[in-house]
Amino acid sequence: MSAQKVTLDVLGMTCAACSARVEKALSKIDGVINASVNLLQQKASVEYESEKVNIEDLVKTIEKTGYQVPMDQRVLLIEGMTCAACSSRVEKVLSRMDGVIKASVNLSTNKALVQFYSGSLEDEALVKAVEKAGYGAQIEQERDIDREKKLREKEIKSLKTSFIISLIFTIPLFSAMFFHMAGIHNILTNGYFQLLLATPVQFIIGSRFYKGAYKSLRGGGANMDVLVAMGTSAAYFYSIYNLLVGVNEYYFEASAVIITLILLGKTFEAIAKGRTSEAIKKLMGLQPKTARVIKDGLEMDIPIEEVQIGDIIVVRPGEKIPVDGVITEGNSSIDESMITGESIPVDKTIGHEVIGATINKFGSFKFKATKVGKDTVLSQIVKLVEEAQGSKAPVQRLADKISGVFVPVVIVIALATFFIYYLVFREFNTGLINAVAVLVIACPCALGLATPTAIMVGTGKGAENGILFKSGEHLERAHEMDTIVFDKTGTITKGEPEVTDIIPYNSMEEKELLRITAIVEKTSEHPLGQAIVKKAENDKLNLTEPEEFEAIPGKGIKAIFEGKIVRVGNRRLMEEANIDIESTEKDLTRLEEEGKTAMLVALDERVAGIIAVADSIKDSSKAAIEKLIQMGLDVYMITGDNKRTANAIGKQVGIKNVLAEVLPENKAEVVESIKAKGKKVGMVGDGINDAPALVAADVGFAIGTGTDVAIEAADVTLMRGDLMSIVTAIRLSHKTMRTIKQNLFWAFFYNSIGIPFAALGFLNPMIAGAAMAFSSVSVVTNSLRLRKFK
Numbered sequence: 001m002s003a004q005k006v007t008l009d010v011l012g013m014t015c016a017a018c019s020a021r022v023e024k025a026l027s028k029i030d031g032v033i034n035a036s037v038n039l040l041q042q043k044a045s046v047e048y049e050s051e052k053v054n055i056e057d058l059v060k061t062i063e064k065t066g067y068q069v070p071m072d073q074r075v076l077l078i079e080g081m082t083c084a085a086c087s088s089r090v091e092k093v094l095s096r097m098d099g100v101i102k103a104s105v106n107l108s109t110n111k112a113l114v115q116f117y118s119g120s121l122e123d124e125a126l127v128k129a130v131e132k133a134g135y136g137a138q139i140e141q142e143r144d145i146d147r148e149k150k151l152r153e154k155e156i157k158s159l160k161t162s163f164i165i166s167l168i169f170t171i172p173l174f175s176a177m178f179f180h181m182a183g184i185h186n187i188l189t190n191g192y193f194q195l196l197l198a199t200p201v202q203f204i205i206g207s208r209f210y211k212g213a214y215k216s217l218r219g220g221g222a223n224m225d226v227l228v229a230m231g232t233s234a235a236y237f238y239s240i241y242n243l244l245v246g247v248n249e250y251y252f253e254a255s256a257v258i259i260t261l262i263l264l265g266k267t268f269e270a271i272a273k274g275r276t277s278e279a280i281k282k283l284m285g286l287q288p289k290t291a292r293v294i295k296d297g298l299e300m301d302i303p304i305e306e307v308q309i310g311d312i313i314v315v316r317p318g319e320k321i322p323v324d325g326v327i328t329e330g331n332s333s334i335d336e337s338m339i340t341g342e343s344i345p346v347d348k349t350i351g352h353e354v355i356g357a358t359i360n361k362f363g364s365f366k367f368k369a370t371k372v373g374k375d376t377v378l379s380q381i382v383k384l385v386e387e388a389q390g391s392k393a394p395v396q397r398l399a400d401k402i403s404g405v406f407v408p409v410v411i412v413i414a415l416a417t418f419f420i421y422y423l424v425f426r427e428f429n430t431g432l433i434n435a436v437a438v439l440v441i442a443c444p445c446a447l448g449l450a451t452p453t454a455i456m457v458g459t460g461k462g463a464e465n466g467i468l469f470k471s472g473e474h475l476e477r478a479h480e481m482d483t484i485v486f487d488k489t490g491t492i493t494k495g496e497p498e499v500t501d502i503i504p505y506n507s508m509e510e511k512e513l514l515r516i517t518a519i520v521e522k523t524s525e526h527p528l529g530q531a532i533v534k535k536a537e538n539d540k541l542n543l544t545e546p547e548e549f550e551a552i553p554g555k556g557i558k559a560i561f562e563g564k565i566v567r568v569g570n571r572r573l574m575e576e577a578n579i580d581i582e583s584t585e586k587d588l589t590r591l592e593e594e595g596k597t598a599m600l601v602a603l604d605e606r607v608a609g610i611i612a613v614a615d616s617i618k619d620s621s622k623a624a625i626e627k628l629i630q631m632g633l634d635v636y637m638i639t640g641d642n643k644r645t646a647n648a649i650g651k652q653v654g655i656k657n658v659l660a661e662v663l664p665e666n667k668a669e670v671v672e673s674i675k676a677k678g679k680k681v682g683m684v685g686d687g688i689n690d691a692p693a694l695v696a697a698d699v700g701f702a703i704g705t706g707t708d709v710a711i712e713a714a715d716v717t718l719m720r721g722d723l724m725s726i727v728t729a730i731r732l733s734h735k736t737m738r739t740i741k742q743n744l745f746w747a748f749f750y751n752s753i754g755i756p757f758a759a760l761g762f763l764n765p766m767i768a769g770a771a772m773a774f775s776s777v778s779v780v781t782n783s784l785r786l787r788k789f790k
Helices: 016-027 055-064 085-094 125-131 145-182 191-205 207-218 226-243 252-276 278-285 377-390 394-424 428-441 444-464 474-478 488-492 512-519 529-536 573-574 582-593 621-632 643-653 664-675 693-698 725-760 765-788
Strands: 003-009 031-038 043-049 070-079 100-106 111-117 136-138 290-295 298-303 312-315 326-331 332-334 344-347 366-370 467-469 483-488 498-506 547-552 556-561 565-569 595-604 608-616 634-638 658-661 681-685 699-703 717-718
Touching: 003 055, 003 125, 003 595, 016 043, 016 055, 016 125, 043 055, 043 070, 055 765, 070 125, 085 100, 085 111, 085 125, 085 207, 085 394, 100 377, 111 377, 111 394, 111 621, 125 136, 136 573, 145 191, 145 252, 191 207, 191 226, 191 252, 207 226, 226 252, 226 394, 226 428, 252 428, 252 444, 252 765, 278 377, 278 444, 278 556, 298 467, 344 428, 344 717, 366 693, 377 444, 377 467, 394 428, 394 444, 394 474, 394 725, 428 765, 444 467, 444 725, 444 765, 467 725, 474 699, 474 725, 483 547, 483 664, 488 643, 498 529, 512 529, 512 556, 512 595, 529 595, 529 608, 565 573, 582 608, 582 643, 595 725, 621 634, 621 643, 621 725, 634 643, 643 658, 681 693, 681 725, 693 699, 699 725, 717 725, 725 765
Parallel strands: 483 634, 483 681, 634 658, 681 699, 699 717
Antiparallel strands: 003 043, 031 043, 070 111, 070 136, 100 111, 290 298, 290 312, 312 366, 326 366, 332 344, 467 717, 498 608, 547 556, 556 565, 565 595, 595 608
């Protein structure tokens, strides 16, 4: 019996009855030896038999009782991964750990993202699991771009040095091959001299392959290092055998050239992989290194990491704002283009929010820090981009499956090649050389890099354009979309409605109609109501408070003012109150056909007038919608407006599929009904009011600007209010997916053609080595072409 102990975090317990209930439920599970729940610490400590029960069973039981075990995550920096078989092995090992929900390993960044039940695993356990698999690991602390840059430079320098030394020893060996073919005998063709040159290349320069192979095999897997070590060792030791028995046929140059070419390929690959993360470096580079803080009445420059919430910071003209905060003194114009894409500086004064990394243009001001470190808008953007770059697209699943079995299959093919030639054709030499060629040409690296490199560059390019994809999966889904649904207010329109018409009836004065309506709308939070209040305030009207107020969703409001019942809303509101609105129909129809929202105002049981409000359409809306239609997408607009007003706005922007009179709570149902027709649906909304519809869609786009963006609300967050961002996001998705497909095709095609060619003897091992070395470089280079996307 193997007894294990675990302490899980439990959310939602409010009293002793809650903790008792959780404890009782856990104790009843077969295999649980002891369960103890601490209400104060919000933790459950469980001792259990691992043969009978696992952590997932414990979590399910806690969730069944109505509580929640939160998810935690860690990023591990992995050392020693050389190909897709390595990343596949590490991922498998981490995924099998009790308590792990999901593990994703990215070969291009050498990182693993592990999601697990909070409290179920210690950092040390994750590191040990990776080390047991034959690789090095450490938990990533706060991201340090400078440190990463130094590590990358160190790796490139090491590869370059190894390549140059290897090349110096290999050139004479390679030259000897030509002298041998010409029948010229000199010191270069001497077997012992060749052994002297080949040995340092094989065991000193090539030691990285032997170490990698040993660690991989010790961990129960096989990777590219195993293939290279086997192939080059076979050529090297067979050459020694021939030298000792006096056969004048050596393959020292083959093993040395293979190692040299692979090192060259790895050098290029390391340089190219460094370029895939340029977008993150650019984002991180936006943040200033220091902040000028007032301490004890004195101004002092301190590192940005030491800034605390509540600190008062001084910013002068031309300087970058260090962290997020609120202006307490002074005013200025601030360039927020890095967040909003808006090139015109925004005027800010006392009480206004400022965003870290934006540029102060003119005035000096002081502000109070409200968000520092990982909580700033910039840090949230960087985190989102990092997570997207570390995630996997569904298209990668096939490559992952193949990578897991690739190396053992190649070894079997190589052995089969050797034995067929040796046993059937009695050709030991040919069999060995062809088997070496098979081992050397097989490249799981290209398979492993095909998707992550393109995802990294694609999501990074998106961030540069103010488009934040939450993961590679959503980048792929955006490419599959054939239908897009736009919310009207704040998406197609500016979301800043203005009063356009005031039409009084029954001897009501225009100003009095506006005053009464504004008073009852004062308590409303609806943007249309706010527009009426703003108009009344601009006209300097005296606004008191209503006696009673009630909002009626989807219809309007009802209030009592000066003893009278005041109703402001649409036809449905009036019809339910049996108020005759026949005399207003002509005006209502005219206003609605102009795309305005006409609100009826009634005092007691009589119509007092109409107030019309219009929300101007964004400059980019028409052009963006035209572009989407040209791209072959079905475009819908969804709104709570009546059909006449909705159709008028739809006509202005070129949308034929108009869904009018949809209540906010029904938007998600409408999206589901479009999906039910077999459509792949994208939903574009403001990320807050439209949250259910964004979740219901295949891809949810939250559109907004700056700090207003609900980053967690959607699959894709558009930092700029411009609808052309949607077009850019879809174009980028198509371009990235095309690149991934090209990469995967090349990786599969290369291996499926290369291995048979090598087995049949059409490829010299040196040519095979060169092809293998540059197959992964070609995949990374192809992904880097995405950097030119505009």
